[in-house]
Structure formats: C-alpha cells, structure tokens
Amino acid sequence: MGVEVAVEGLSKSFGKQAIWRDVTLTLPSGEVSVLLGPSGTGKSVFLKCLIGLLKPEKGRVVINGVDLCSCPERDLYEIRKLFGVLFQDGALFGSMNIFDNVAFPLREHTRKSEKEVRDIVMSKIDMVGMLGAEGKLPGEISGGMRKRAGLARALVLDPQIILCDEPDSGLDPVRTAYLSQLLIDLNAQIDATILIVTHNINVARTVPDNLGMLFRKELVMFGPREVLLTSEEPVVEQFLNGRRIGPIGMSEEKDQAQMAQEQAHLDAGHSDGSLEEDMRGVVPQLEPTPGLPPRDAARRRRQRVMQILHTLPESAQHGILASLSRDDYDRYQEWRRRTTGMAMPSGPGTTGTATATREQTRVSQELPTRPAAGAQPTQQIPRPVAQSRPPAPQQPQQSPPMRPRPRPWRREEGDQ
Amino acid sequence: MSTRTSRKTSPLAPVAAKATGAMREFGNIFAMALDVIVQMFKRPFQAKEFIQQFWFIASVSIMPAALVAIPFGAVITLQLGSLTAQIGADSFNGAASVLAVIQQASPIVTTLVVAGAGGSAICADLGSRTIREEIDAMMVLGVSPIQRLVVPRVLAAMGVAALLNGMVSVVGVCGGYFFNVVVQGGTPGAFLSSFSALAQLSDLWVGTLKAVIFGFLAGLVASYRGLNPKGGPKGVGDVVNQSVVITFLLLFLVNLVISVVYLQLVPAKGA
Numbered sequence: 001m002g003v004e005v006a007v008e009g010l011s012k013s014f015g016k017q018a019i020w021r022d023v024t025l026t027l028p029s030g031e032v033s034v035l036l037g038p039s040g041t042g043k044s045v046f047l048k049c050l051i052g053l054l055k056p057e058k059g060r061v062v063i064n065g066v067d068l069c070s071c072p073e074r075d076l077y078e079i080r081k082l083f084g085v086l087f088q089d090g091a092l093f094g095s096m097n098i099f100d101n102v103a104f105p106l107r108e109h110t111r112k113s114e115k116e117v118r119d120i121v122m123s124k125i126d127m128v129g130m131l132g133a134e135g136k137l138p139g140e141i142s143g144g145m146r147k148r149a150g151l152a153r154a155l156v157l158d159p160q161i162i163l164c165d166e167p168d169s170g171l172d173p174v175r176t177a178y179l180s181q182l183l184i185d186l187n188a189q190i191d192a193t194i195l196i197v198t199h200n201i202n203v204a205r206t207v208p209d210n211l212g213m214l215f216r217k218e219l220v221m222f223g224p225r226e227v228l229l230t231s232e233e234p235v236v237e238q239f240l241n242g243r244r245i246g247p248i249g250m251s252e253e254k255d256q257a258q259m260a261q262e263q264a265h266l267d268a269g270h271s272d273g274s275l276e277e278d279m280r281g282v283v284p285q286l287e288p289t290p291g292l293p294p295r296d297a298a299r300r301r302r303q304r305v306m307q308i309l310h311t312l313p314e315s316a317q318h319g320i321l322a323s324l325s326r327d328d329y330d331r332y333q334e335w336r337r338r339t340t341g342m343a344m345p346s347g348p349g350t351t352g353t354a355t356a357t358r359e360q361t362r363v364s365q366e367l368p369t370r371p372a373a374g375a376q377p378t379q380q381i382p383r384p385v386a387q388s389r390p391p392a393p394q395q396p397q398q399s400p401p402m403r404p405r406p407r408p409w410r411r412e413e414g415d416q
Numbered sequence: 417m418s419t420r421t422s423r424k425t426s427p428l429a430p431v432a433a434k435a436t437g438a439m440r441e442f443g444n445i446f447a448m449a450l451d452v453i454v455q456m457f458k459r460p461f462q463a464k465e466f467i468q469q470f471w472f473i474a475s476v477s478i479m480p481a482a483l484v485a486i487p488f489g490a491v492i493t494l495q496l497g498s499l500t501a502q503i504g505a506d507s508f509n510g511a512a513s514v515l516a517v518i519q520q521a522s523p524i525v526t527t528l529v530v531a532g533a534g535g536s537a538i539c540a541d542l543g544s545r546t547i548r549e550e551i552d553a554m555m556v557l558g559v560s561p562i563q564r565l566v567v568p569r570v571l572a573a574m575g576v577a578a579l580l581n582g583m584v585s586v587v588g589v590c591g592g593y594f595f596n597v598v599v600q601g602g603t604p605g606a607f608l609s610s611f612s613a614l615a616q617l618s619d620l621w622v623g624t625l626k627a628v629i630f631g632f633l634a635g636l637v638a639s640y641r642g643l644n645p646k647g648g649p650k651g652v653g654d655v656v657n658q659s660v661v662i663t664f665l666l667l668f669l670v671n672l673v674i675s676v677v678y679l680q681l682v683p684a685k686g687a
Contacts, residue, residue, distance in 0.1 A: 051556050081558040091553035094545070105557045153557075 002030035002193035003063055003082060003160045005050065010059030012049055018217050019045050025212060025222040030297040032187055032194040034204050036239065037214035038248050043197040044088065047163050051083055052076045081109060084159030088166050090150030092138035099134040102153045109157065124152040143170040161193045168200040176200065180207045180286060188288035188295040201240055201279060205229065206286050209301045224305045226282050226319035227312055243274040282319035306332060445640050452570055452636060455563040462568045469572035473534035481529040481580050482587050488525055489588030490595040492516045497600045509596055510607035511614035517588040518623045524671060526580045527630035530573055531663040535638035538569050539659040542642025543652035551643060570635035577631025581624055622678045630667055637663045
C-alpha cells in the first residue's frame with residue numbers, strides 16, 4: 001500500500017526569483033498523479049522539494065507524519081528509502097555498468113546474497129526490456145535506454161512512492177506508451193503512490209487518477225483527472241491543445257500586445273499550431289494488462305471522487321459519470337436518489353451547491369457500504385457508449401466539445 | 417522604492433554581499449569538515465572506494481612529488497650553505513637543511529602535489545557527477561554521498577600525504593646532501609653528524625602531522641567544491657580551479673598556525 005504525500009503551502013524561490021508559491025496538494029495513497037506545466041515552471045524543482053533535495057522557504061511536505069522540510073538529515077535518509085525516483089536523464093552512475101547501477105540500492109540497503117541480488121536485478125532489467133545490455137556502461141547506451149535503466153534502478157527496492165521526472169522526454173511515442181503501461185501495471189501490482197511530472201498530453205490524458213498543473217508560479221489546479229481534462233481555464237485549454245493562442249507564451253508570460261497580435265494573425269487565417277480536434281475531454285484511463293490484479297487505487301479513487309462529485313465543476317461531473325460502468329452508474333443513481341431524493345445532478349448547478357454540506361455528511365456514512373463496490377472494481381467492462389447508457393438528463397453528450405473554438409479559416413473552407 | 421534608494425546610497429552593499437558570501441562558503445566547508453569527521457567512523461567503511469582512490473592519488477602524485485623534492489631540498493641547502501659558510505657555521509649546514517626540509521618543505525610540497533594532481537581530479541570527478549545528477553540520485557537512494565564518496569577520498573588524500581611526506585623528506589634530504597657535499601664541497605661527515613645536533617624526533621612528527629592535516633584539507637576542499645559546482649560543465653572547470661587555489665591559500669595559512677604553535681610548545685633542542 002502506497003503512502004500519502006501531503007504538501008502544504010509550499011513556496012520555493014532561488015534568490016529573488018520565485019519559482020512557485022503556496023502549492024498545496026495531496027497525492028492520495030496508491031494513486032497515480034500527473035503534474036503538468038509548461039517548460040520552466042519549476043516542475044523538476046517541485047519533485048526535488050518532495051524528496052528533500054531542495055529546501056523550500058515555506059510549507060511542509062508530510063510523509064508518514066514526518067515533515068521532510070524540517071526533519072534532521074538522518075530521518076531524511078530513512079524516508080528516502082520509500083522513494084523510487086526516475087530522473088530526467090536517468091542519473092545513472094557513470095562509473096558502473098547497468099547491472100551494478102541497478103544493484104546499487106540492493107547492495108547498499110539490504111543484506112541479500114549476490115545470487116538474490118542478481119535474480120532481482122535481472123527481473124527488473126527484463127521488466128524495462130534491457131536484457132543483454134546489463135554489462136554496458138551508461139555512456140555506451142542511448143538516452144532512452146538510460147532512462148529505462150534509471151527506472152529499473154528506481155524500482156528495485158519496491159518503493160512505495162515513485163516519482164518520475166518527464167519519463168517521456170527522449171523516448172519515442174511507442175516506448176512512452178509502454179512506459180505508461182508499465183507504470184499502471186506497477187501500480188496495480190505494488191499499489192505505489194506515483195507522481196509523474198511531464199508535459200506529454202497523451203500521458204496526462206490516459207495515465208493518471210489525478211491531474212494538476214503548474215503555471216505562473218502557482219498550482220493552477222489539482223484534482224481528479226476529469227476536472228482538469230474538462231476545464232474551461234484558458235491556460236489548461238491552451239496547454240492541452242498545444243495552441244499558441246492563450247496566456248502561455250514563448251517566454252514565461254505574454255503581454256496584451258502580443259496576445260492581440262496573435263489573435264489578429266489567427267483571424268487572418270494563420271494556424272495557431274494546434275490540431276483540429278479539441279484534445280480536452282475525458283478519455284478512458286489505461287487499465288492494467290489483462291491477467292494482473294485490478295488496481296485497488298481505482299476503486300478507492302472512485303469512492304473518493306463520488307463523495308465529492310457534487311463539489312466538482314459541472315463538466316467534470318458529466319465526464320466522471322460518463323466514465324462509470326453501467327453497474328456503478330446505476331448504483332450511484334440509486335444512492336443519489338436515496339440521499340437527496342433527486343435523480344441526478346440535473347443540469348448546471350441545481351443540486352450540487354445548495355445541498356452540499358448536508359450531502360457530504362451523509363455520503364461519508366453511506367458510501368463505504370455500497371454493495372459490491374470492491375468486488376469487481378476495475379475489470380475491463382465493455383463500456384456502453386455515452387448515448388446508450390441511461391443518459392444524464394439535459395446532458396446528452398460527453399463533455400469534450402465544450403466550447404466551439406474560433407477557427408475562421410475552417411469556416412471559409414466550408415463555405416467554399 | 418525604499419530598496420532602490422538604499423541601494424543607491426550604499427556603494428558598499430556589493431562588497432558586503434561578497435563578504436557574507438565568502439563567510440558562508442567558509443562556514444559550509446567547516447560544516448562539511450565536521451560531517452566528514454563524524455561519518456569517518458560510521459560503518460560500513462567503503463574499503464573498495466578507499467583503495468581505489470588511494471591508489472589513484474598515489475599514482476598521480478609520486479613522480480611529481482619526488483621530482484619537486486630534489487630541487488627544493490637542493491635550493492634550501494645551497495642557500496643555507498652559502499649563508500652558514502659566511503658566518504662560519506658550515507658544520508651546522510646539514511642540521512639546518514634537515515629542519516627546513518622535514519618541518520616545512522616536505523609537507524608543503526607533498527600537499528601541493530596532492531592537491532594539484534589528486535585534488536583537482538577528485539574535484540572534477542565529483543563536479544561532473546553532480547551536474548549529471550548522480551549525487552542527487554545517490555541521496556535519493558538513501559545513500560549519503562559524504563559517507564560513500566567524500567570520506568574515502570579525504571582519507572585517501574590524508575594517507576597518501578602522510579606516506580608521500582616521508583618519501584619527500586628522504587628525497588629532499590638526499591638532494592640537499594648531494595648538492596652540499598658534491599657541488600659546494602662540504603664535508604659529508606659534518607653534514608650527517610649535525611642532523612642530531614639541532615633536529616629532534618618531534619620535528620619528524622610535526623612534519624607528518626602537518627602532512628596529514630594538509631591532506632585532509634586538500635581532500636575536503638576538493639570534495640566540497642566538487643559537490644557545489646555552479647551551472648553546467650563550465651562550472652566544473654571553475655570549481656576545479658578554485659579548489660586548487662583555495663587549498664593552496666589554506667595550506668600556507670594553516671602551516672603558519674601549526675608552525676607557530678609547535679615552536680611555542682616544543683622547545684628547540686639545546687635551548
């Protein structure tokens with residue numbers, strides 16, 4: 001079972017330059033979280049603060065009741081044994097070959113015999129598909145291989161918290177997909193808390209349970225993946241779609257003049273650099289490879305999310321409901337009817353906010369006893385298409401095409 | 417607004433900032449020295465790393481040290497030889513050169529070589545590991561880089577300095593003997609017999625102690641600078657440079673202190 005990581009009011013600056021301020025988030029135990037953000041928003045710095053490599057000026061990082069920012073060095077080294085960290089470049093020891101690199105934590109922290117070490121190491125090397133390269137030095141292999149070897153080393157002690165700094169950078173899309181699957185499988189097997197820092201949209205859409213984004217020295221949002229994936233926030237929309245139109249510029253921020261100029265270019269028919277379809281919207285999450293146990297974290301998360309569902313934005317609610325299996329959906333509706341006397345969140349904000357407090361207290365009593373919630377949590381249930389399952393009233397379709405985007409050039413094409 | 421005016425009115429501000437920066441560096445080195453000393457006694461001892469480093473430092477230092485020692489001993493003897501001849505104390509030439517070589521020249525030459533050849537390599541090695549995030553990775557894996565990397569290096573530098581000091585002393589005295597007897601036409605018997613006239617065993621001890629302390633400083637400064645490079649590969653070059661310069665400065669300062677204390681504590685022979 002993974003460990004919960006609670007970050008409270010964390011602020012970090014280098015000299016006078018603030019990196020980010022007042023970041024508060026909780027990585028729920030055993031769940032997979034992704035932290036998005038444009039380059040240079042301090043994502044890697046955030047990871048380093050989580051492991052205590054950098055000391056933030058303010059705030060706390062609490063793991064197992066220990067605050068990493070203020071505890072003595074000795075405790076820090078103990079706590080770090082819970083972590084497996086994949087660095088951006090793998091951070092392998094250049095003087096050791098791959099085998100010794102992966103074996104390093106075992107030799108340092110365990111009293112296993114050399115044969116046991118060899119067995120474990122080879123299984124991890126096999127897991128990342130590097131068999132045959134274990135005798136090579138890090139300087140002799142490609143960047144992608146270094147990264148995979150770094151992952152093998154991070155996993156060798158069966159960590160309870162796995163932090164990945166841009167696991168996709170330097171990897172091709174296929175290997176990235178394998179890596180994503182590997183992380184999900186790992187999560188199903190050892191139930192580790194995972195935080196992935198990335199700017200890969202595909203990873204962000206398919207892998208995590210929770211999704212957050214750093215921008216302009218702040219945590220824009222952090223919560224269930226559906227919230228960010230359906231967000232109306234301009235930064236999020238721009239980032240997910242990879243457009244030039246929006247608040248993110250080439251440098252840290254854009255000024256009004258530049259925004260206006262870009263908008264003018266767009267209106268004149270110059271592409272904004274994005275693809276045609278809107279990348280927002282909830283897509284199915286990766287499931288563990290068939291044959292592996294279902295992810296316990298998925299069940300726990302569903303329970304948690306359903307309890308706070310009415311507090312989430314409207315579009316996120318629909319995204320979540322649409323991703324439920326038919327059974328779960330019926331169960332939720334049933335429970336909803338019992339607790340509030342109403343069928344569904346009928347349309348924008350009619351139930352949610354008004355009865356929020358009352359519901360919350362009830363929810364916490366009733367939800368955990370939901371029948372069969374844990375019995376068959378995350379098996380691949382053939383998911384009914386959005387329209388064919390009992391539809392949420394007044395919201396016949398899923399959320400993705402929330403807002404028609406200004407694409408004048410396409411309209412012109414249509415006219416011709 | 418207030419900050420702007422205050423910045424304008426105090427031209428000393430950047431100097432003060434530099435000074436506090438230097439003090440902070442010094443404090444950090446001191447803190448690391450304490451760390452290293454504490455961790456030296458912590459098991460498990462990294463024997464393999466220690467032997468590797470020891471062998472490496474020794475192999476790069478022996479030849480240069482010997483080659484520097486010969487002219488160093490010679491120069492001291494030549495200088496003292498002409499001086500003692502002028503005041504009619506030729507017979508004490510040997511004693512004077514032995515004192516100078518063993519107490520002062522030998523430990524300093526040894527450490528200059530250890531810092532210049534071994535320390536710079538240590539610094540460059542640790543520096544490049546740091547910028548490749550290897551050190552971070554090691555800390556994250558729950559292994560203290562001080563205990564794992566720095567302690568063996570510092571111990572190796574100390575050991576090599578102590579042993580090398582003996583060799584340099586012998587080579588330096590031999591060089592002095594050669595130049596005094598062969599070049600200046602001194603008497604071999606007088607040179608050798610005056611050894612015991614002024615020099616005493618504690619001179620040898622203090623020379624060795626100096627070498628050990630200087631070796632510690634060389635290893636420590638090299639490791640400290642190596643673990644704190646600023647900004648990429650160029651930063652590594654800079655810190656290597658700085659580590660050698662800082663070691664040399666510290667060396668002469670500490671040498672002065674030890675010499676003064678020694679001369680106060682241990683009375684000269686026959687005094």
